[in-house]
Amino acid sequence: MANLLLTNRCLRACPYCFAGRELEPGGRGTSVSWEDAVYVADFLFRSGEDRLALLGGEPMLHPEFVDLLLYFRARGLHLTVFTSGMGPAATLRALEAHLPAFDGDTLQFVCNLNDPEQTPPARGEPARVHRFLTAFGPWVMPAFTIYRPDFRLEFLFDLIGQHGLTRHLRLGVAHPVPGAPSRHVSPAQYREIAGRLCSYRPLFERFRVKPGFDCGFPMCQFTDAQLGWLQRLCGEAARFECGAAIDIAPDMSLYHCFPLSRFQRRSLYEFDTLADVNRFYDRLRDDLHAELPGIFEECDDCIQRREGSCAGGGACHLMSRMIGEASVRLPEIDRALADVGVPGRARTD
Amino acid sequence: MPLPTLVCPDAPGLIERLHGRTLAVRVDEPEAIAGAARGVRSSDNELCCVICDALRPLADLDLRDDWDGVPIALGVPEAGRFRDLAPSIPRLRDLDLRVYLAADRPDNLVALRLLSSLGVPCCATFAGGAPDWAALTDLMTYALLASVPHAPIDPFEHIADHYEPPFATEWGATCFADPRCYLHLDEEGRVALARSELLAGVVIAEDVADIADEADLVSHPALVERAVRRLRLFEQDHPCARCPGWRVCLGTLADSLDTAPGCAAFFTEMLDVIDQRRDQRSRDREPVKWRP
Numbered sequence: 001m002a003n004l005l006l007t008n009r010c011l012r013a014c015p016y017c018f019a020g021r022e023l024e025p026g027g028r029g030t031s032v033s034w035e036d037a038v039y040v041a042d043f044l045f046r047s048g049e050d051r052l053a054l055l056g057g058e059p060m061l062h063p064e065f066v067d068l069l070l071y072f073r074a075r076g077l078h079l080t081v082f083t084s085g086m087g088p089a090a091t092l093r094a095l096e097a098h099l100p101a102f103d104g105d106t107l108q109f110v111c112n113l114n115d116p117e118q119t120p121p122a123r124g125e126p127a128r129v130h131r132f133l134t135a136f137g138p139w140v141m142p143a144f145t146i147y148r149p150d151f152r153l154e155f156l157f158d159l160i161g162q163h164g165l166t167r168h169l170r171l172g173v174a175h176p177v178p179g180a181p182s183r184h185v186s187p188a189q190y191r192e193i194a195g196r197l198c199s200y201r202p203l204f205e206r207f208r209v210k211p212g213f214d215c216g217f218p219m220c221q222f223t224d225a226q227l228g229w230l231q232r233l234c235g236e237a238a239r240f241e242c243g244a245a246i247d248i249a250p251d252m253s254l255y256h257c258f259p260l261s262r263f264q265r266r267s268l269y270e271f272d273t274l275a276d277v278n279r280f281y282d283r284l285r286d287d288l289h290a291e292l293p294g295i296f297e298e299c300d301d302c303i304q305r306r307e308g309s310c311a312g313g314g315a316c317h318l319m320s321r322m323i324g325e326a327s328v329r330l331p332e333i334d335r336a337l338a339d340v341g342v343p344g345r346a347r348t349d
Numbered sequence: 350m351p352l353p354t355l356v357c358p359d360a361p362g363l364i365e366r367l368h369g370r371t372l373a374v375r376v377d378e379p380e381a382i383a384g385a386a387r388g389v390r391s392s393d394n395e396l397c398c399v400i401c402d403a404l405r406p407l408a409d410l411d412l413r414d415d416w417d418g419v420p421i422a423l424g425v426p427e428a429g430r431f432r433d434l435a436p437s438i439p440r441l442r443d444l445d446l447r448v449y450l451a452a453d454r455p456d457n458l459v460a461l462r463l464l465s466s467l468g469v470p471c472c473a474t475f476a477g478g479a480p481d482w483a484a485l486t487d488l489m490t491y492a493l494l495a496s497v498p499h500a501p502i503d504p505f506e507h508i509a510d511h512y513e514p515p516f517a518t519e520w521g522a523t524c525f526a527d528p529r530c531y532l533h534l535d536e537e538g539r540v541a542l543a544r545s546e547l548l549a550g551v552v553i554a555e556d557v558a559d560i561a562d563e564a565d566l567v568s569h570p571a572l573v574e575r576a577v578r579r580l581r582l583f584e585q586d587h588p589c590a591r592c593p594g595w596r597v598c599l600g601t602l603a604d605s606l607d608t609a610p611g612c613a614a615f616f617t618e619m620l621d622v623i624d625q626r627r628d629q630r631s632r633d634r635e636p637v638k639w640r641p
Contacts, residue, residue, distance in 0.1 A: 034459045035487065038466045042497040065432035074438050074467055098432055 002041055002246045002274055003053040003082075006033040006062040011086045012122045013229050014114060016147030017314075018176035021256040022249060023057050030250040041075040047274035053080040055247070060087030066094040066234060078106050080271070081145075082209045084124060085111045085132035106326045109140045110170055113159065115152050137163035144216075147174035147183055148193045157203050167207065171197070172214035175259040178319040187295040187317060190221040198226045200237050210234045215257070216314035218295060234332060240304075242311035244281035246274065256281045259316035263320050285315050292318045354397045355545070358524055359532040365391050366538065367557065373397040373525065379423070382498055384414035398422050398527065407448060407460075408433035412440045422525070424449040424474070428460035441469045447503070449524065453478040458488050465492065465499045472503035474524050475602065482611030484609040486618050491625045492618075508597050509623045517596045528572055532560065540573055593617045 005101065008022055009029030017023070024030070032040075044052060052072055059065060059081055072079055079102075087095070097306070116126060133140060137245070142156050142165050159165060173193070174184040185193060204211060210233060216329075219240040222230070230238045245257040252268045255261040264284050271277045293299040294312020304310040354371045357363055359381060364372065372394050374385040382399045387437060389396040398420035408429025423446055441448070441464070448464055450457040452473040458481065461592055464471045472482075473488070489633035492502035493509050503523040512518045521527035540554040541547035542579060544639040554560050582600050585592040589600040594616025602612045 036464065040461055041466065042495060042499075045497050064431070069464065070432055070435040071467075074435055098435075103437060124379075185604075196433075332386060 001049065001051040001081075002044065002248055003055045004032065004037075005055045005250055006054045006059040006065065006068065008250055009061045010057040010084070010284045011061070012058075012084050012114075012125065014119065014145070016145055018175045018177050018184065019261075020182065021119040021177065022247075022258060022261050024217060025256075029057060030066070030107040031062070032250045033069075034064075036250075036252055037071060038069055039252070041072060041077065043074070043268065044270075044274065046272065048075060049274050050078055051080070051256065052077045053082060055082045058084050058086055060091050060095075063248075064329045065091055066098055069095070069107070070098060073102060073106060080110060082106045082110045082112065084125075085113075085140075086122070087128070087132060089131070092132060092135055099136075099139075099302070106291055108145050109136055111140045111165075112143045113147060113156060114145075115155050117155075118148070118150075118152060132160060133165065137165050141166045141170055141261075143170035143172065145172045145174055146193055146197075147185060147186075149189050149196065151193070152195065153200050155198075157207050157209065160207060160209060167209045169204075169209050169211050171211055171215060173215075173216050173314075174316050175216055176298050176320040177259045178316060178323055179262065180315075187218075187313060190218060190303050190313075192224075192290065194221045194226060198222075198229065199313065201229060204233060211238075213238055213240065213313070215245075216317075218299075218313045219310035220296070220298065220302065226241065240310040242285070242314050244278055244285065246277055246281070256284070256315070259313075259314070260319065263319060288315050290316050292321065294318075295321075352560075353528065353532045354567070355534050356400065356531050359388060359534050360536045361388055363538055364388055364394065364536065367392070367394050369393060369395075370395050370397045372423070372526065373400055373531065375400045375402075377401070379403050379410055380413070382419060382421060383413065386419040387604055395421070400424070402449075408437065410437075412437055412444065416444055416446070416542055419445065421446040422449060423447065426451070427454065427457060428464065431463065438467050438469065441531045446470070447472055449474050450492045451476065452480040452485055455481055455484060461502055462491055465502045466497075468498075470500045470503075471539070472523055473505075473550045476524075479611070486615050489624055493622050494629065496629075505619070508619065512597060512620075512623050514596065516597050520625070521601070526617070528575065532566075539549075544576060567594055569574050578613055588613070594620065596620070597623075623627065 005022070007029050008024045010023045040052070044050070046129065054069070060083055061070060066085070069079060112150070113129070116123065142160060144153065144156055152330070156169060159166065172184070176182060176184045211230065213232070217240050219227070227238065246257055247257060247261070248268055249255070254261060254266045254268050264281070266280070271280070289312065294302065294305055295314070296312070296316045299305050299312040301310065305312045352370070353375050355367065356373045359374050359376045362552060364529050370553040372389050374384045374389055374396070376399060377383055379401055382401055386396055394511070395547045400422045402424035404426065406429030407425040410425070421444065423489045426447060428450065448469060448471040450461055450471065450473060452458065452475055461471050461473055471483070488502065489505045492500055504520040507523045508518050508520045511520070519527050519529070522530040525531045526543055533541045533547040534546055534641050538557045539552040540560055541552045541559055546552070546590055553569055577598050582603055587600070589595060589602060592598065592613045594613055597619055598612065598616040
């Protein structure tokens with residue numbers, strides 16, 4: 001699946017934001033044009049792909065968000081909208097009016113929610129998010145980004161019950177942004193985080209909520225007992241991946257994921273299909289892993305990593321680590337580091 | 350030259366006077382489309398299509414059930430908001446209909462691309478002011494080179510299909526403006542070479558009966574004059590006479606060159622795009638099934 005950033009405008013200022021370099025917090029931002037929307041739909045059709053995720057910034061701030069949503073649906077795409085829930089009132093009203101156009105599982109929202117006590121909300125955020133969840137609750141999968149080891153999830157279970165959100169909680173960890181300061185979780189904190197997450201077992205079970213992991217969690221930070229509980233609760237083995245998200249910016253530039261947005265950035269127009277894009281970024285990630293297998297020393301010999309059931313943590317951690325090292329890596333990686341502005345890593349070509 | 354199709358108003362008296370002709374009936378209101386088609390089909394003439402220039406956006410029109418089976422050329426000032434248009438897309442695809450939008454409005458260029466991408470045939474018209482030539486070039490390139498299935502956008506599709514160098518390509522027929530294909534009648538049966546001329550009272554025959562066979566038309570002074578008018582551009586050393594895009598433009602925009610600079614680059618680029626399209630098509634490609 002590809003992600004299309006409808007706009008790089010955002011109303012929030014989350015302390016852990018790893019998309020910051022791609023966003024324009026103030027001002028009008030840059031929005032996807034209709035011409036490019038048609039191009040993306042054509043590109044996905046050519047790729048045999050029928051799913052598209054719409055991101056921002058806040059995608060609902062695109063002035064023609066509802067129209068674009070309906071267009072992509074008319075092109076036969078199944079849509080997932082990643083939102084903060086902070087859409088303009090007029091957009092929410094229009095969206096509500098057009099919901100009948102989306103049947104079955106053709107539209108889903110993933111709403112990234114912040115703990116109002118640990119993460120101070122933006123101006124007007126609680127009221128706006130409440131309005132969004134009230135209107136679209138059953139269409140919304142809650143999501144939460146962990147950026148501190150003492151995170152709290154109680155408020156999410158409240159919201160799930162109050163608004164009838166889907167009983168699947170998407171959990172992400174805040175990742176480092178190579179070459180830029182950002183608040184993130186360090187590898188040394190993962191075990192504590194795994195333990196804290198599993199301490200919410202009674203709430204997950206009582207509310208029958210299934211946790212799911214976004215990229216970057218390493219499997220080894222969970223005990224066998226914790227993994228067993230997760231598998232029993234979810235009915236399937238948890239995934240510990242770091243795949244290319246394939247983010248398409250409003251200007252049709254393309255990158256692996258937000259934290260690695262300056263790493264081998266390309267244009268969508270350089271590729272014929274999504275499979276070509278995936279191959280390109282998979283190869284770059286393989287180059288990284290050839291240099292550093294994972295975020296821990298133990299990743300070198302880890303059988304789960306070798307067999308592919310764990311990615312060895314996020315590639316953004318590997319890249320961040322290389323930044324502080326001497327220039328002894330593969331030329332491709334040195335060039336990539338030069339791209340993210342690391343001093344002393346001049347491009348060699 | 351076969352006898353042209355007659356573009357006439359939905360006037361029962363006139364249609365009854367005509368026999369064995371092919372008619373494109375013009376109506377003012379979308380609600381009159383089905384009745385006009387029935388009127389022609391119940392006469393001993395053949396229906397080419399019903400032409401309607403609606404004054405409302407496409408999204409605001411009621412695409413009536415009785416439009417089924419009627420070939421319709423539907424002119425609209427704009428498509429309207431996509432959220433209002435979206436419910437009509439399946440119906441637009443099912444109908445035998447082509448949407449006409451003026452190319453001088455930037456939002457119409459976007460609408461043409463959207464409609465095409467959703468399988469709705471459409472046509473850009475050049476009767477109004479100057480288009481954004483760069484945006485039009487982009488649309489033309491999409492229309493002719495996009496590898497994903499989409500509905501045709503005329504006149505680009507027509508030109509690309511019919512362009513045979515070194516011969517010039519007439520494309521006025523896509524919007525009923527080629528007198529070799531379409532003649533225009535008023536309610537009294539007077540005949541003009543173009544709609545604009547009919548509205549201005551410039552007629553070539555006082556009665557359609559005067560144009561009974563091709564011999565009446567092929568040597569008609571007005572038609573000859575029309576061809577000569579183009580050649581005069583060369584005598585006058587008009588910029589069109591030196592334009593590489595002449596073979597697909599034919600000086601169509603010669604009168605508006607001052608207000609529409611950029612047409613030369615557009616039509617010249619079109620020649621390149623047509624060549625690319627032919628190369629593209631000559632390579633054997635698996636046809637991709639349309640999936641809305």
